[in-house]
Amino acid sequence: MPLLDQTDLPSAGTIYADVILPLALRQTYTFSVPEEMVRQLKPGLRVEVQFGKNKHYTGIVRGLHGKKPGHKTKPILSVIDLEPLVTENQLKLWAWMASYYACTLGEVMNAGLPSHLKLTSETTITLGPLFSDDATQLDDQEYMIVEALTLQHELTLKDIRDILQKKTVYPVIRRLLDRRIVFLKEELQERYKPKVVRCVQFSPAYKTEAEQIGAFELVSRSEKQTAVLLEYLQVSRELPFVRRVDLTKRTGASDAVIKAMVKKGIFEFYEREVSRIGSGEEDTMEAKEMSGQQVAALTQVQSIHASGKPALIHGVTGSGKTRVYLELMQKAIDGGGQVLYLLPEIALTGQIVKRLQKVLGDKITVYHSRLNNMERVEIWKAVLAGKTSIVGPRSAMFLPFTKLELVVVDEEHDPSYKQQEPNPRYNGRDVAVYLAWQHKAKTILGTATPSLESWENAKRGKYGLVSMPKRFGDIAMPEIVLADAREDDGKGNRHPFFTPTLLNEIKATLERGEQVILFQNRRGFAPVYFCPTCDHTIECVNCDVSLTYHKFQNRLRCHCCGYATSTPESCPACGEPEMKLGGTGTEKIEDELKIFLPDARIGRMDLDTVRGKNALAALLGRFEAGQLDILVGTQMVTKGLDFERVGLVGVISADQLLRFPDFRADERAFHLMTQVAGRAGRKHRQGKVIIQAFDRSHPVLTDVFNGDWDRFIERESKHRAETNFPPYVKMIHLQLKHPRRNTVEEGAKLLGSWLAHALGGQVTPPFEPAVARIRTYYLQEMVIRMSADPKEIARVKNIVNRAVAKLKTTEGLTGVRVGVDVDPY
Structure with missing residues (x-):
């Protein structure tokens, strides 16, 4: 159904609205539009509707039309917004994502709208703290609600309908909300409340300069009041408003002094309502002169953009790609446009924002999931008004851009751009390219290690390629050493985690006053807790995985479902009292380092240590300030962080990366090791990288050692093409799950037979994955391969969608859940 505005509506007859509901419905649901709402409704507005027998939801109007649906329609109950909350471009993006990633519009809506802008099924309202018993400004309906609230304290939506004897009550509630007479407590609650500060201003009797001079006579006997008055006059000339707290801080006067003047x-x-969005208070400063390589790259990017193509910048770590982005961002913003700067991880936003705000000031704003609800609402509204540009992870793409001119996808190769669960299972890099095309904006993809998909797009001419092979300032790339993990100390003693080469280099680096980063791609203390007598391993009760031991908590924890339990005193199988730990995690690396380097200040950067809103920024701040000597971390430490004092980077176990059961394992191992190596020696001197491995002759390690991107990508491309893996074919991954093994196996067998009949050899037979049970659900999987032709992709997805829908209605198999992942892994 096309999106119609009010000028396209039929002149007579009932008007209908297609509404997106936050439910996994295969299509929008149609509601009739009451006559009094016809001129009020527009696509993108939130509306209150009844869906089902008694449930109320807030949906988004997708379109208006005069075509009567084939079902009995219910009317829209109320209109929540005065102006559209979601733009037409956003609605089109949602529709494209639902189609491409084989999911529903409701699922995209859930991902696209911040949680605080979604309204749920039940409403409870109560009087706001600002209500002052003054009912003179209330109309009859408002007065009835407020009067009832003074007696009952809380009212549900049903209560209000009964009091007013009408079905549509939200407009009345909204008027009271806008004036802060009431607020919503739970469901159907707009959780946003503006931030207000207590301010001071001259009363109406002292508005003119002459009247203000007279005020000095009133306070002449009080030195403190005179000082407050003088300070107020000074501050009011500098700032648009004067906060009460600032006045007391500047003068040292108490609140009593100001109250006396009142x-x-x-x-x-x-x-006064104020913004929670950071203002970038650092003074705007001009960036330093660009290098010749940066100037050439900027010229190439502008030429590529002039031809209408995205630009892929392949620049080694430390080559100065960010400066090239910055020049183009500055130009777009100076022209009144908006910029979207995407990063793979929240971990990077703090450092990048500092750099960008030094040049762009408060024209660039950070957006991510760790902001509180109030901050996210304000950013949403600022972007909708075209007032700010954004830096953030993949969720920032869903903001309502109205003047988007440039999209930058930094570290475009990073797997964190891929949403795994729940739907939509999208790739942020690919959606960003579509978003830019939709807005006719320019696109930059940047990385030191391009993904094979982007590299192929560049080879085929779909993207323009820009190379930056030298580090800024001609600083040498780090020296890479491949250390044999079997190496001993010359006396036959071998440590399981640290070779003598690595330990000696760590000590030498710290003696020079430099810092060390150690990379271990497992968190926790030890990933296996087992019995040395019978080899029994303690596993999760919900998943077919071993529990990881966390020493700080002295608990065993599942990294799939979060299940945790205490360590058993003896083996549950044979009673052996001495249980053993196997494997190595970041917590154990940190613990062992303290034995070898008792005076070193060590920090750990993994999911366990950066859960709080400010924990990550605090950790990185300590490392940047030199308050930590060694940073031990998972792949978070590979994500483009830039620290000038890092002289050594160590990779504890390269073999773990290369043995992962995934067709992208070699590519990701090359990316991770190259990226983490790039953290060393980025400012003043050549750094060193030590990679510990048992199989030092592995081709990927040889390529990392030689810095030979061309050889790696040539070999990997050839292997993928020969074995029919992306980017040379398209893939859809199907995962079925159910609490009963027999049921999921039966469902997979039936679905597989339907797909095999329609698609032949394009679909693999169902198979059990390496981890066969997660969160109490047994799993079965299938993989579909197809050509990259858009018509063939659409055909296959249509077959898959119909087969999955049929399975959901098959007797005995209705409880089998099927996840469809387009472009998996």
Whole structure:
């Protein structure tokens, strides 16, 4: 159904609205539009509707039309917004994502709208703290609600309908909400409340300069009041408003002094709504002169953009790609446009924002899931008004851009751009390219290690390629050493985690006053807790995986479902009292380092240590300030962080990366090791990288050692093409799950037979994955391969969608869940 505005509506007859509901419905649901709402409704507005027998939801109007649906329609109950919350471009993006990633519009809506802008099924309202018993400004309906609230304290939506004897009550509630007379407590609650500060201003009797001079006579006997008055006059010339707290801080006067001046009629208090969005208070400074390589890259990118193509910048770590981005961002913003700068991880936003705000000031704003609800609402509204540009992870793409001119996808190769669960299972890099095309904006993809998909797009001419092979300032690339993990200390003693080569280099680096980063791609203390007598391993009760031991908590924890338990005193199988730990995690690396380097200041950067809103920024701040000597971390430490004092990077176990059961294992291992190596020696001197491995002759390690991207990509491309893997074919991964093994196997067998009949050899037979049970659900999987032709992809997805829908209605198999992942892994 096309999106219609009010000028396209039929002149007579009932008007209908297609509404997107936050449910996994295969299509939008149609509601009739009451006559009084016809001129009010537009695509993108939130509306209150009844869906099902008694449930109320907030949906998004997708389109308006005059075509009567084939089902009995219910009317829209109320319109929540005065202006559209979601733009037409966003609605089109949602529709494209639902189609391409084989999911529903409701699932995309859930991913696209911040949680605080979604309204749920039940409403409870109560009087706001600002209500002052003054009912003179209330109309009859508002007065009835407020009067009831003074007696009952809380009212549900049903209560209000009964009191007013009408079905549509939200407009009345909204008026009371806007004036802060009431607020919503739970469901159907807009959780956003503006941030207000207590401010001071002259009362109406002292508006003119002559009247203000007279005020000095009233306070002449009080030195403190005179000082406050003088300070107020000074501050009011510099700032648009004067906060009460600032006035007391500047003068040292107490609140009582200011209150006394209010009693005299000189000042009055008022509340002002202020933004929670950071203002980038660092002074804007001009960037340093660009290098010749940066100037050439900038010229090439502009030429590629002039031809209408995205630009892929392949620049080694430390080559100065960010400066090239910055020049183009500055130009777009100076022209009144918006910029979207995407990063794979929240971990990077703090450092990048500092760099960008030094040049762009408060024209660039950070957006991510760790912001509180109030901050995210304000950013949403600022972007909708075209007032700010954004830096953030993949969720930032869902913001309502109205003047988007440039999209930058930094570290475009990173797997964190891929959403795994729940739907939509999208790749942020690919959606960003579509988003830019949709807005006719320019696109930059940047990385030191391009993904094979982007590299192929560049080879085929779909993207323009820009190379930056030298580090900024001609600083040498780090020296790479491949250390034999079997190496001993010359006396036959061998440590399981640290070779003598690595330990000696760590000590030498710290003696020079430099810092060390150690990379271990497993968190926790030990990934296996087992019995040395009978070899029994303690596994998760919900998943077919071993529990990881966390020493700090002294608990065993599942990294799939979060299940945790205490360590058993003896083996549950044979009673052996001495249980053993196997494997190595970041917590154990940190613990062992303290034995060898008792005076070193060690920090750990993994999911366990950076859960809080400010924990990550605090950790990185300590490392950047030199308060930590060694940073031990998982792949978070590979994500483009830039620290000038890092002299050594160590990779504890390269073999773990290369043995992962995934067709992208070699590519990701090359990316991770190259990226983490790039953290060393980025400022003043050549750094060193030590990679520990048992199989030092592995081709990927040889390529990392030689810095030979061309050889690696040539070999990997050839292997993928010969074995029919992306990017040379398209893939869809199907995962079925159910609490009963027999049921999921039966469902997989039936679905597999339907797909095999329609697709032949394009689909693999169902198979059990390496981890066969997660969160109490048994798993079965299938993989479909197809050509990259858009018509063939659409055909296959249509077959898959119909087969999955049929399985959901098959007797005995209705409880089997099927996840469809387009472009998996």
